[in-house]
Amino acid sequence: MRKYLHLDSELTSMGRNRSPTFKNRQAAGQRLGEALRERDITVDIVLAIPRGGLPVGRPVADALDAPLDIAVAKKIGAPNNPEYAIGAVAADGAVWLNTDVIEQREIPRDYVASTRAEMAEAARQKAQRYRSSESSPTLTGKRVCLVDDGVATGATARACIEQIRQADPERLVLAVPVASPRAMSDLEALVDEVVCLERPSAFRAVGQYYEQFEQVSDEAAMSYLAEE
Template structure:
């Protein structure tokens, strides 16, 4: 159990150092990933930036992620689920375009006019406050690779075993503090898991 996201970030930073992980840059997934990523970036002595993604919702249940798209256009689709649900390619294209625009706008807001991420040859550590299905996380990992990252490490405080295993196939390394067999939601592992506003989230970037 973590007191809050900052506590989770400090404990995650300790584990990363113990594992010998180094970073050229730390990429937080906004909004909840930023308070976790700030102590990680400080401990690893790396600049902090953001990488955003939006899930692709099912046409019948927008909360059900059938994939995700990163702000730079990197896409992951759960092909088995799409086939099982009979979702059309036309819908996927439309939903991907719509959510890509949202993710790109969010990234632009947070990065405040900085040039696009250039991660050519860098080691990037992607940080969020936890993973559930892993859909947006996969899109962020792929987005970092498409931006040129040579090595991508995923660092999260908590995630269910099946998702963490799936993410190990996407990232070069996955560092996760808690992998509980009984998992319902990320928030159940935090004493305080209040919503992070854009204003608060952006304040963590001021420490660079």
């Protein structure tokens, strides 16, 4: 049975002009780790989505006394609008495509195929750069927690979930500080358990719920993997 934890009952009625909920990603990760422990959730490994997911994932991994690694995926952007995700692909080639949008916009199949291949290679190279070893962790039969700093469209998370599912884990938990209610409702069906601190009805972007939401460099993100 899938379980969902929602800690946002007061937020659904609040307007857009509210104060940021989290000071920064690390503070959000500490609160997320506490929520996971309160639920008695135990995992064998925490996987964070770079780059912004790693500052959140480190305190989560520490709270659960689990190793921290990464799940890497890249957005597949629409033609002439790369920020608009029509899908995402993980480092191992696992892909999620928004077929409804692709059909509605009549996006050519050759564009989707070529961009998918390009982004898969970019994700693979990024995973290799972040890890100290060439091989990814074994997830078969493991209890896995996937972490990010938030969910807006859910495209990247979907591709990472697909990648993890293909490894046949025993259990997959998705944990995020804040998420779009619409995107998270779609993701709930893909995992065994969800821990989401906030799902504000006035959601616009992940960054609006952080006091500090600066870009995380690759070097800074990798430093969280080095901490033990």
